[in-house]
Amino acid sequence: MSKFTLPTMERHQTRTQLRLMELGITLLISMIVILNASNFWNAPTPLNHHNPSLHSSWGYTSSDIEIHSKADWETYSAQNEFIQIEQSQYIIENCSLIAAHLNITYTNMSVIIRNCYFENTDYGISIENCGHITIVNNTINMSAGAGISIQSGEQNITYITLHNNSLYSTASGLMVYGDIYEQNTDISHLTITNNTIKNTSSNYGLLITKCHNASVRHNHISNSASGIGLFANICSNITISQNVFEDDDIIYLFHHDESEWLYNNISIINGTNIRNGKPIIVYQDQETPPSSQPQEIGQLILLNCSNLTLQEINAPILTYYSTNLTVQNNTITNAFVGILLQGSSTTIFNSTNYIT
Numbered sequence: 285m286s287k288f289t290l291p292t293m294e295r296h297q298t299r300t301q302l303r304l305m306e307l308g309i310t311l312l313i314s315m316i317v318i319l320n321a322s323n324f325w326n327a328p329t330p331l332n333h334h335n336p337s338l339h340s341s342w343g344y345t346s347s348d349i350e351i352h353s354k355a356d357w358e359t360y361s362a363q364n365e366f367i368q369i370e371q372s373q374y375i376i377e378n379c380s381l382i383a384a385h386l387n388i389t390y391t392n393m394s395v396i397i398r399n400c401y402f403e404n405t406d407y408g409i410s411i412e413n414c415g416h417i418t419i420v421n422n423t424i425n426m427s428a429g430a431g432i433s434i435q436s437g438e439q440n441i442t443y444i445t446l447h448n449n450s451l452y453s454t455a456s457g458l459m460v461y462g463d464i465y466e467q468n469t470d471i472s473h474l475t476i477t478n479n480t481i482k483n484t485s486s487n488y489g490l491l492i493t494k495c496h497n498a499s500v501r502h503n504h505i506s507n508s509a510s511g512i513g514l515f516a517n518i519c520s521n522i523t524i525s526q527n528v529f530e531d532d533d534i535i536y537l538f539h540h541d542e543s544e545w546l547y548n549n550i551s552i553i554n555g556t557n558i559r560n561g562k563p564i565i566v567y568q569d570q571e572t573p574p575s576s577q578p579q580e581i582g583q584l585i586l587l588n589c590s591n592l593t594l595q596e597i598n599a600p601i602l603t604y605y606s607t608n609l610t611v612q613n614n615t616i617t618n619a620f621v622g623i624l625l626q627g628s629s630t631t632i633f634n635s636t637n638y639i640t
Contacts (some may be wrong), residue, residue, distance in 0.1 A: 285471070330618050342366075343379035347552060351388045376400065389413050389437070397422060408454070413437040420447045427454040436462035436494070438471040443473045450480045456487030457508060462494030464518060474498035482506035488532060497521045506530035510620040516550050516604075525553035530560055532620045534583050539626060552585060559583050562599070567592070583619075586628075603628040 321535055343366030351357055357374055360367045365592065366379040373394050380401045388395060388411045394416035401422070402408045407429030407513060409415055425429040431451035434444055444460065451457050458479060463469040474495055481489040481503065489508030490496065494514040500523065505511055513535030514522065524535065534635065557564040559582030567574065568587040584594065588601040593610040601620040603609060605627040612633070616622040625631055 308334065345379065345381070346382050346384050348384045349376075349381070350387045352390060354391070357391070368413065383407065384408065394418070396420075396477065401425075402427065408432055408451070411435070413439055413441065415441040416443045417441075418445045418447075419447070419449060420445070423450045423452075425452045425455060427451075429485075430456045430487075431461045432457075433459040433460075434461075436471050438463075438466070438469065440468055440470050440472070440473070444471065444619065445475045446477075446479060447475070448478045451482070451484075453483045453485070454481075455485050456491065457481035457484050457489040457505070459488075459491050460493075460495060461491060464494055466516065470494050470496060472496045476500045477502050479503045481505045482507055488513040488536075492519060492522070493538075494518045495522065498523070500524045500527065501528050503526045504530075505533050508533050509538055512536065514550065515539075519550065521549045522554065523551045525551075525556045527557045529564075529582070533616055534559065534602070534620050535564060535585065536602065536621065536624075537585075537604060537605075537626070557582075560597070600624075602626070603631075 305371055331579050336635045345363055345364070349360065350361060357367070357369060361369050366377055368375045368377075373396060374391065375396045377396070377398045377400065380403070381406050385402070385405045385407050386397070389412045391414045391637075395411070395414055396418045397409060398418070398420045399422065402424040404426045406427070406428050408424035409419060410430070411433070411489055412435040419432060420552065431454040432446060432449065446458060458475070458476065458481065460471060460474060462471050463568045471494060474492075476498070477488065487510065488510045489505035490500070490503065491513045492500075496519065498519070498521070500512070505527065511523065512527070513531050513536045516537040517539050529535075535557065537550070543582070552564070552566045554566045555563040559619070562582035563578055564585070565577065565581050566582040566585045566587065568590050570589045571591055573592055581599045583600045584597050584602070586592070586601075586606045586609070588604070589606040589609070591608045592606075594613065595611075595613045597614050598616060600616060600621055600623070601611065601614070602621065602624040603626065609628065609631045611623065611631060
């Protein structure tokens with residue numbers, strides 16, 4: 285029996301059609317895999333601060349957490365999945381504290397507090413006499429006291445990181461302070477970055493005292509009672525840059541006592557901090573007027589300057605140990621401080637108005 289054989293041209297066309305069909309099927313399968321992968325990566329995260337039950341590892345408590353010893357850490361970690369002890373670290377993470385605060389004192393191990401949510405509490409996080417502290421990615425909403433406070437208490441403490449925390453409607457925001465009346469109660473190596481502080485009712489968005497070697501960058505402070513407060517003569521090596529201030533908020537330097545004014549390398553990087561969309565300008569050790577200045581200024585700070593005329597600034601003007609200044613033709617509105625003369629003298633005001 286003779287075999288049926290396709291002509292050469294027809295065999296070639298048939299093979300081509302089969303290959304095209306195989307290629308089409310392969311492409312279809314690939315598209316299905318890609319779409320499924322895309323749906324997986326873009327799927328909404330089930331974690332929800334306001335509904336902890338959506339995530340199996342999320343903890344919840346309405347009781348204050350008070351940790352004052354190693355035994356307390358061991359007790360809490362045995363009772364709560366969200367409190368862990370790992371090698372040389374204490375970790376508190378993935379927890380909602382409703383009408384409850386977190387208070388930690390006296391530990392010689394590093395502490396990490398991350399991804400926690402606080403609401404309707406007397407205060408949020410309080411750390412005292414503890415070094416090597418990392419507080420990241422936490423939210424504190426509605427606190428009658430400070431959102432986050434770090435205190436040196438009775439000893440020097442070092443290496444504090446406050447990063448990417450959000451504080452809303454607290455009495456005060458971030459408070460980092462050593463005891464200004466005691467020796468050996470300083471705070472050093474402090475990093476405060478990418479925090480959002482909004483609607484503090486009675487105190488600073490950020491307050492720093494008796495601190496050394498600190499970087500304050502990329503924070504957003506709005507509608508706080510004042511902005512950033514810094515005790516300049518008992519701090520050293522502080523850099524403040526690329527922060528954003530809104531509403532009445534400003535950068536405010538304190539002087540602890542009547543001793544000689546000291547800068548101690550307090551560096552407010554000129555023009556990088558922004559207030560209400562305008563740069564915060566700093567003049568330091570200037571005896572002649574600057575050759576030029578921005579047309580619009582968010583705040584003006586003078587450190588040890590003399591013989592300057594400040595006119596049509598129309599923004600808060602804070603002067604520190606400056607002499608022979610003339611302030612004229614300014615209208616300042618909506619600021620925690622309109623004009624401050626700290627240790628400054630021989631100042632003439634002319635047609636300058638401060639409107640709250």
